[in-house]
Amino acid sequence: MTIRKATIEDCELIATIGKTTFLETYLVNTPKAAVEAFIEKAFAMDTLTKELRNPAIHYYIIYHSTKVAGYSKIELNIPNQNIDAAQITKLDRFYVLKEFHGQNVGAQLFNHTIVASKKLQQHGIWLYVWIENKRAINFYTKNNFKVVGYYDFVLSETRSNPNDVLYLEY
Template sequence: MVKIVQATVKDAQLIAKVGRKTFLESHGHSASEDDIKKFVNKTYQEQAIAEEFKNENVQYYIISFEDEIAGFSKIEVNALSPWVDAPAITKLDRFYLLEAFHGKKLGVEFFNSIIETSKQYKQQGIWLAVWVENLKAIKFYTKNEFKIVGDYNFKLSDTRSNPNHIMFKAY
């Protein structure tokens, strides 16, 4: 059984915990151990996540499978992009499933719920940044009608940036 719920600030600790694990699973090899550790410690801490709930345009969602937390997403509605000429678009800022839940078709169901939420806010599309070496994610997004519209260097640390594609799906 799959359950998708909108998270609240009370879920900040859970999101931080799952965020650490999923980031390490998908990006842990993308930089030095020290750079990854610093990034994860800064980004996926309860206080930092809780602070994001103050922005009314930011929403977190949690997906569970058979009563186990499988992943989370973060979207920001009305998040303009320098790569997309549209006044009302959503940014898919984070979209992570724990490796233990890959292959169960949860990503498709989770993704479709995000798209429906974005459309409810009368958005004209959704955009995201994806690491160029994350071929599995790029394939997923391409299959779901995203197009590469730009490139961006994601600053992981003071000494490390990872190249990302900016992808966009219009509605």
């Protein structure tokens, strides 16, 4: 497996992976219109281009052999009201395509993301995770994240999903 930092040229690739994994996760019991409204905004080319130009936002793409398997997105120095610490990273996206589940892709990408955050002088990492996403919750708690709060994640004007706030100090 190889992991590299994403560039502006990766916008379309990031959008494709993001849309695919978001649909796989949320369409299970979220109205399609709400999921599509979020996707349209979050994975728009202008949004991704702006993020990839921001020095405080880092995307990392993982390949399994020669196939793209997923990506992570971190934002540096993003505080959270539930965490009393400075210089912490928000893990904003952590997406692994379903066909690569169970192949150690998530663990490798996670470890790379944590090392990158530490190298950037961060002292912890936090994220929101949908309370229905048991696979993700198990992954994060197995990697020593602790539930520190609750967040109502707004998908669209008519839909929000309950999320836990998880935190890992280092």
